[in-house]
Amino acid sequence: MSIKPPFTELRINKSPSGFYQGYSVPIAVSSKVLMSALVLWALIWPGNANTILSAWNGSILNTFNTFYVIAVGLFAFFLFALAIIPSAGRRKLGGVDTLPEFSNFSWFSMMFGAGLGVGLMVFATAEPLGLLGSNPVILDGTVAANSADAVESAYRYTFLHYGFHAWAIYVVTGLSLAYYAYTRDMPLTIRSALTPLFGASTNGALGNIVDAIAVIATILGVSVTIGFGVSQFVEGIYAVTAMEWLMMGTADAPKPSTVGLVAALIVIMGMSILSAVSGVGRGIKYLSNLNLVLSLILLGTFIFFGSFAFAMSTFVQGLADYLIHFASMSFTAYGPQSLADFSASLPATLESLSADDVASVYSGATNAWGSLDSFSASLPASITALENGDAVAASLYEAGTQGRQFGWQKGWSTFYWAWWIAFSPFVGLFLARISKGRTIREFILGCVIAPAIVCFLWMTILGGTAIDLELSNVANGQIFAASNTAKLFVTLEQMISGGFLTGITIMCVVLVLTFLVTSADSGILVINTIMSGGQQETALSTALFGVSS
Amino acid sequence: MLLVAGNSGAEANPFSALQNAMIIGALPFAVIMVLMMIALGKAIYRDGLREKENTNA
Numbered sequence: 001m002s003i004k005p006p007f008t009e010l011r012i013n014k015s016p017s018g019f020y021q022g023y024s025v026p027i028a029v030s031s032k033v034l035m036s037a038l039v040l041w042a043l044i045w046p047g048n049a050n051t052i053l054s055a056w057n058g059s060i061l062n063t064f065n066t067f068y069v070i071a072v073g074l075f076a077f078f079l080f081a082l083a084i085i086p087s088a089g090r091r092k093l094g095g096v097d098t099l100p101e102f103s104n105f106s107w108f109s110m111m112f113g114a115g116l117g118v119g120l121m122v123f124a125t126a127e128p129l130g131l132l133g134s135n136p137v138i139l140d141g142t143v144a145a146n147s148a149d150a151v152e153s154a155y156r157y158t159f160l161h162y163g164f165h166a167w168a169i170y171v172v173t174g175l176s177l178a179y180y181a182y183t184r185d186m187p188l189t190i191r192s193a194l195t196p197l198f199g200a201s202t203n204g205a206l207g208n209i210v211d212a213i214a215v216i217a218t219i220l221g222v223s224v225t226i227g228f229g230v231s232q233f234v235e236g237i238y239a240v241t242a243m244e245w246l247m248m249g250t251a252d253a254p255k256p257s258t259v260g261l262v263a264a265l266i267v268i269m270g271m272s273i274l275s276a277v278s279g280v281g282r283g284i285k286y287l288s289n290l291n292l293v294l295s296l297i298l299l300g301t302f303i304f305f306g307s308f309a310f311a312m313s314t315f316v317q318g319l320a321d322y323l324i325h326f327a328s329m330s331f332t333a334y335g336p337q338s339l340a341d342f343s344a345s346l347p348a349t350l351e352s353l354s355a356d357d358v359a360s361v362y363s364g365a366t367n368a369w370g371s372l373d374s375f376s377a378s379l380p381a382s383i384t385a386l387e388n389g390d391a392v393a394a395s396l397y398e399a400g401t402q403g404r405q406f407g408w409q410k411g412w413s414t415f416y417w418a419w420w421i422a423f424s425p426f427v428g429l430f431l432a433r434i435s436k437g438r439t440i441r442e443f444i445l446g447c448v449i450a451p452a453i454v455c456f457l458w459m460t461i462l463g464g465t466a467i468d469l470e471l472s473n474v475a476n477g478q479i480f481a482a483s484n485t486a487k488l489f490v491t492l493e494q495m496i497s498g499g500f501l502t503g504i505t506i507m508c509v510v511l512v513l514t515f516l517v518t519s520a521d522s523g524i525l526v527i528n529t530i531m532s533g534g535q536q537e538t539a540l541s542t543a544l545f546g547v548s549s
Numbered sequence: 550m551l552l553v554a555g556n557s558g559a560e561a562n563p564f565s566a567l568q569n570a571m572i573i574g575a576l577p578f579a580v581i582m583v584l585m586m587i588a589l590g591k592a593i594y595r596d597g598l599r600e601k602e603n604t605n606a
Contacts, residue, residue, distance in 0.1 A: 003595055003598050003599055003602065005599070006592065006595070006596070038570060042566050042567075046566070049566055050565060050566045050569075053566050053569040053570055053573065054565065054566075054569045056569070056573055057569040057572050057573055060572075060573060060576065061572070064576060067579070068576075068579060071579055071582070071583050074583075074586070075582070075586060078586050078590070082590075082593070087597050088593050088594075088597070091593065091596075169582070172582055172585060172586055172589075173582065173585065175589065176585045176586075176588070176589050179589060179592065179593070180592075183596070190581070190585075193585040193588060193589070194581070194584055194585065194588055195588070196588040196589075196591045196592040196595070197584060197587065197588045197591070210581055213577045213578050213581060214578055214581070216574050217574050217575050217577070217578040220567070220570055220571040220574040220575070221571060221575070223567055223571070224567055224568060224571045227567055414572070415568070415572065417579075418571060418572040418575040418576070418579075419571065419575070421575045421578055421579050421582060422571050422574065422575040422578065424578075424582070425578075440593075
């Protein structure tokens, strides 16, 4: 029996002239209308938008949290299978004679340029410290929060969020795009990747919907990244100049003010436009090289002045622990715990509690960000007055474990999976563009394992220093207290001082800025590529819209 | 823009609106990615069969 040749006749209608010349009008217009509506809604009724979005998010995640977790686990195992199966792994992206376009060295460095972005500047210290305070092992009571015992599990989950799974998400998109573009000469766009399942119908409305969904996800993902970056940029400038107008809130927990954020956004938008106008090749390449050099200087500072020995032992221990728990973490999805479930899981000794009492402690017992102490302190008098009050409090808290773990997973793992998924058209397209001529096995091993190991090193060297400063009581809780985006600067203040501190802080601010400009720039490029139906050279006429959202 | 809008509210997190919007907006694309994974598996498997057929013929 012969097999039909694959469907490759993909035709995307493009506007022949006018403002949208060279773009697919349905994709461009539908994604712009949706995004503008979202922005207007949030601007005009911020409170309303916030409440409704978080309510939707809550109910969506009650159902789809498991879907996110299992899907991402499957991506990782799917790619490992492709790399291992000989007939799939040795397949080349491009004709048999195609040679890789870039040398191994520049291939790797460009990949890190894409991966070591703003997320790693913000979360190198925030992630391990946050997980040191709360992770599933702490929540089920095995180890105490913020203790030396919690370091191992904190890094287990740090590596989960920044490791093979994160890169597997990018590579599923990247490999799909590259495979159809280079072996079947199809346009470098998302709908090409669905032709084996849907054939000719990807030419119609279905294809437009798929591409529009990808554009919207990319815009949202890039916006979140820029949001973190802009906050950190403002925090950094404040750390150097102490200009009051940049911050608001109390002196203990300051956060960037609206004026500060807008000013920073204007600076970054201006620079992105300049860089984009100066030509992709020159602007982005120049900035990427600068990023690499500055990142290495920052890493070196932490190696010489930070807790390098602690970081290395944490790295080795964390990596082993991560690999041991890899399969179970990939597929462990926690479900929501309703009030009825919570009441049902109370031990028999507590059945005498009134329904009102149970209802009043439910939200405290299932709060992933609290602790047993804060829970006990918040109990109503009717429970604390009992003669065995402490034991009752402990078993009530124990009964809420599942709810706390669900809350944790929703706030950490699923947040990251959504972030990486929203980012994957962006990184995936980039990976696809630089990987022509590689085999599938090279692509998977080179883009999943290698960058993940570099992320692990980065997270242990920067984050390990912050943890060591806190655990040895040098920092006295100041790093814990700082906001996520300020943690890096507070860690630096604890580690070094004087003119050197000012110099390194300024360097970090520049690094955040250049990372942001490259992200914004390449984000616009990717969005334009999809909206123009896979064209690799794009006009700048609609770039402005991308920047402003 | 969303970032600024979110910050003007009295929320503790400066841009929770944007983060919530992202988690919601990523879900349809997550479904597409699952389909992409299945499609890629199918394409690679069938391309293997096609090649075998060509060399035998």
